[in-house]
Amino acid sequence: MGLFVLAMKLTALKPGKSGIIKDFTDLNLSIKLMEMGCLPGEQITYERVAPLGDPIAVSIAGYQLSIRKAEAATIIVEEVPPLF
Numbered sequence: 001m002g003l004f005v006l007a008m009k010l011t012a013l014k015p016g017k018s019g020i021i022k023d024f025t026d027l028n029l030s031i032k033l034m035e036m037g038c039l040p041g042e043q044i045t046y047e048r049v050a051p052l053g054d055p056i057a058v059s060i061a062g063y064q065l066s067i068r069k070a071e072a073a074t075i076i077v078e079e080v081p082p083l084f
Helices: 027-035
Strands: 007-009 018-024 043-049 056-060 063-067 075-079
Touching: 007 018, 018 027
Parallel strands: none
Antiparallel strands: 007 075, 018 043, 018 075, 043 056, 056 063
């Protein structure tokens, strides 16, 4: 039985869940995000959301980063399955 992995936007993850960055939907914004450490192949964890819903806090490369939901929606991730 194979493992089925679904690619989704970072904003589709629930707080506390992690994913591996696979791609970006906005070329111009992807340059800014990559400069901040959001590189393809990096594990990113959706930590929490601000009380009014924007921005969100993510953990990547050993630090926390706050980004707007519109920016997070351009990051395509594959969810990391939980370890049992």
